[in-house]
Amino acid sequence: MTDQEIFGLIDRAVDDFDGKLDELESAIGMLIVGRQYGWRVMMLIHSPNTIRKYCKLLGIKHLREVLPEVGVLAHRSNAWRLVEGTQDFWKAVRGQISGIRSTRTHKR
Template sequence: MIRPADPALMKDKELIELVDAAIDGFHGNLNDLGSAIGMLMLSRRYGWKVMLLTHSPGTIRKYLKILGLKHLREAAPELGELSRRSNAWRLVEDTSNFWKVVRGQIGGVRSAIADPALGAASARTPDAMPDTTTEPGVDKHKT
C-alpha cells in the first residue's frame, strides 16, 4: 500500500543540506559517495523498502554511514509512488516475506530491475509511453 508523504520526512532543503554535509565531510572513494546519494534520491520516489530489496544489507549500512543517517526512514517514505515499478517489490508486496528477503533467508528476489511501464500513472507521460499506432521500425515523425 502506498502511503502519502509523511510530513515528518525531510523536506527538499533538508535533503540538500544532508547531501552537502555528506559531500563536505567525505573522505574516500567518490563512487561510494555518488552511490549513497543516488540511493537517497531514489528512495524518495521508490521508498526505503524498495532500496532494502535493491541493495545488500552491507551496502545499505555503508551508504547510511556516508550520509550520516541511522535509517532511510529518516529521509524517505516506506513506499514511494514508483514502488510498483520494482520487480523485487512486486514479488513480495502481498506476502509476509519482506524481512526474510531483506535478511537473505529467501533468495532470488533481490533485484535492481525497474519497469517503467508499471507504477504510478502520474509518473507516466505520453512521451515516455510506447507508440502503438505505427509499425515497429517506422518513424512517425519523419516527413
C-alpha cells in the same frame, strides 16, 4: 523529509566526506532514487552491508529517517512486486528467499 532537507543532508555529506568519491556518489544516488521508490525497495535492491555503508557515508542511522516507507514508484520495482502484501519482506531482505533481490524496474 522535504527535498530541501534531503539536499541539505547531501551537501553536509559532501562537505564532510573523506574517502572514495565513487562510494559517496553511489550513496547519494541511492538517496535520490529512494525518494521515489521508498526505503523498502532500497532494502530489497541493496545488501544490508551496502545500506549500512551508505547510511554512514550520508551521516544517517537508518533510511527510515529520510525516505518514505513505500514511494510513489515502488510499484515499478520487480522486487517490491514480489513481496508487497506478504509477510516475506524481512526474509527477502536477509536473503532467506532466493530470487527476490532484483534491481529491475519497469515503466508502467
